Amino acid sequence: MPNLELKKNELQKLYPINTAINNKGHLVISGHDVTELVKSYGTPLYIIDETTFKYNANEYINALKKHYDNYLILYAGKSFACKRIFKIANAMGLGLDVVSGGELYTAIKAGFNLKNIYFHGNNKSEDEIQMAIKNDIGRIVCDNFYELELLQKNAKEANKVIDILIRLTPGIECHTHEYIKTGHLDSKFGFDLEYLDVVMKIIVNSKNLNLKGLHSHIGSQIFEIEPFVDSVEILLDQCKHIKDNYNIELSEIDIGGGIGISYTTEDDPISIDKWAQATTTRLKERCKTLGLNPPKLICEPGRSLIAPAGVTVYEVGSIKQVPNERKFISVDGGMADNPRPITYQAKYTAVVANKMNSKELEKVTIAGRYCETGDILIKDIELPKVTHGDLITVFSTGAYNYSMSSNYNLAPRAACVLVNNEKSEVIIERETYDDIISKHK
Ligand SMILES: Cc1ncc(COP(=O)(O)O)c(C=O)c1O
DSSP: OTTOOOOSSGGGOSSOTTEEEOTTSOEEETTEEHHHHHHHHOSSEEEEEHHHHHHHHHHHHHHHHHHOSSEEEEEEGGGSOOHHHHHHHHHTTOEEEEOSHHHHHHHHHTTOOGGGEEEOOSSOOHHHHHHHHHTTOSEEEEOSHHHHHHHHHHHHHTTOOEEEEEEEEOOOOOSSOGGGBOSSSSOSSSEEGGGHHHHHHHHHTOSSEEEEEEEOOOBSSBOOSHHHHHHHHHHHHHHHHHHHHHOOOOOEEEOOOOBOOOSSTTOOOOOHHHHHHHHHHHHHHHHHHHTOOOOEEEEOOSHHHHGGGEEEEEEEEEEEEOTTSOEEEEESOOTTTOOHHHHHOOOOOEEETTOTTOOOEEEEEEEOSSSOTTOEEEEEEEEEOOOTTOEEEEESOSSSSGGGOOOGGGOOOOEEEEEOSSOEEEEEOOOOHHHHHTTOO
């Protein structure tokens, strides 16, 4: 790969694991020449490599199996939610974290094992809660007092006892972007620890709520192991408090998702094996100290499973050289298919899929096509000299790209194709103009 350093483990790669360059100098993913995929499916095009997704999921499975066999890995559906990826996750024995009726509906339609579905969110509607109760999903993760009331009321009306987790705000600061931090005290998610007794009194007085465990999610794109270890400890301390004061021994703790990945060569992700070892070692030690039975350890990775599996391919259109300044290369997508750069200044790496061996590089800025000055995908990147028709390919776009995409400027959403060593297959069709106006009156 020109200009891209390979780092220690596969998760640290910036691109899908079976990426190569063929003798035409084209980018190849799992045996598929990207220029040929574009001929078949058009641009902008999301490409998801099934092998990379499975490889990353297996890294978690193997690490947890090795260090602590009592675990459940929930794929965080919000990172890339569609029927096909849910089916693959389900077939691998992963559970699923959903955060909306839409994600839950998609999971049900994908035939997901309902018992392995955990429902999150800080403002679930009553309809969504009823849908979850009706379908007997695994757990509802209760976020706040209003929801506690709704859960009690709806479980009673359905004449059911529902299994819940309580989401706590552990007060852990981690080094990530302001908008993707969630575990610090000033966050919209979860109960402050000081309210735990009030929550517990409501739960012990309820005939319809069965508390199975505690949850926390400290943030996303995290490159340190310590905050995860700290959250294990904080959750176990609360389990002990609950055992001592309410005589309830909780059987699971869920430490959320959030492990970071490489978007550029500057990023240095943690090893999944070391993360699993550190969290489970502390879990076992702390349980011993506190006299607790070691609970099931649940985690909810999204980005670290699907982001490195995805790339987005764009076609270059106009090129503008600002005299003595910047050269803007405009592509046929941008903030509508990838809102992360404009939302939280996310950085990415790109190559030109049809000029992989080109040695003559220049510094350019890749601009999106949408009517916002801030719609810049990558500022100041070294690329081979490009001309219109060239195929810019941005790496690590599998997570929070399609799932955060919009129809801004009434642009149809891009197609998504799944590739593996055997074939390529559309898993989400490109939207048409008629799709866009289909709900207009
Ligand atoms: C509760 C919860 N779990 C899991 C995740 C997944 O995080 P990531 O994709 O960074 O692994 C998120 C992300 O926002 C989350 O809010």
